[in-house]
Amino acid sequence: MSQKRPASATLPAAPLVSPWVPASAREQQREAKRNAVLSTAAQLFNERGFHATSLDDIAARLNVSKPTLYYYVKNKDEILFECVRKGLQMLREGIAEVSITGGKAIDQLMACMRVYSRIVTMDFGMCLIRVSDDELPPESRKALRRLKSDLDLEFRRLVAQGIAEGSLQPCDPKIAAFMIAGALSWIGRCYQADGEYSPEEIATQCIAMLRDGILRRPDSPAVSEVVADL
Template sequence: MSNSTESSIPSLSQQRRSARELNRLAKRQAVLSTAAQMFNERGFHATSLDDVAARLGVSKPTLYYYVKSKDQILLECVQQGLEMTLEGIEVSRRAGGSALDQLEACMRVYARIVTMDFGMCLIRVGDEQLPPDSRKALRRMKAQIDLAFRRLVEAGVQQGLLAPCDPKMVAFMIGGALSWIGRWYDRGGAYDPDEIAD
């Protein structure tokens, strides 16, 4: 075997380190997911780190190995919800079709995400609990979602697929209607997210 081939094979210690890091990331994600569920169920202020630790069956000091504070957990939960939404919208837009096809696909994506734990956390808890710098960063991401809807509405009007309108107001209406799903949605209800979006 050549030296270049041998150097590309990770050593046993590198493999172990990599496995440990993957394990740590999975456990950290479990902390965030559990916290998002609890914030959605009880509210941010009514959920303590002790509550999250108890649900996970770990000690509170163990949580601090994965996260620094409850504020950091909220920031990361909301950020994951926003990132999922932006990625879903981008994938829907890249799939092509008319502006109306893309708008409908983006609406379905948004409806799906606000019924998931991180998306629901984004809607139910919001960013008002966060420090000003974090709040500003998240609001910039939210503005990207609004802008994506606005551009699709504008394109729909230009293509003659939507009636002439104020794209900004229509985007606000769409975003508001879809966001509200995250407040009342019940997984045991009669409709799934796609049916609601339709």
């Protein structure tokens, strides 16, 4: 007569837990590390300039070897292109969100100016302003300038609509758009994180002066009074 096996002997073995993460998780990890490379590069470009920053500098700040960087980027040109593209994309997305909310052109224009002012004090936005795309190959410059053109056209559209609705003085929308973007871009060149003013204070003062000019009108508050209301 045969003996029965213990019940435990008939149980299937527990499946092994794979030490490898799923492909989707690996891709997320790679993208996170690539973004870290780009963010660090943008910080260094803003601090030292494009030419004075090497891949060795970027690797050192990330505590990795230089060859490790090549798993995430091809070269320094690609890093600059992606940093500037990200800055432009942030501006486009921020301005697109303003457009979705609708409202009067003047209100949209003021909101877009606040978006622009805020983003050019951030790493990628600052890199967009401080590092010239002249450093890049022609095809890369062309792609970035198409994105810049979209932003310029949006400002022109809002200025033209503001004139039509009577909230803005008659002017050339093209010149006005250049002046607005140029003035706000200087925030990105001059801003210091440890400086006297916060990004919000700088934006408030710059936008107030662009909106009202520098001549004091009897019925308008001084810029200092506007800032005090923050």
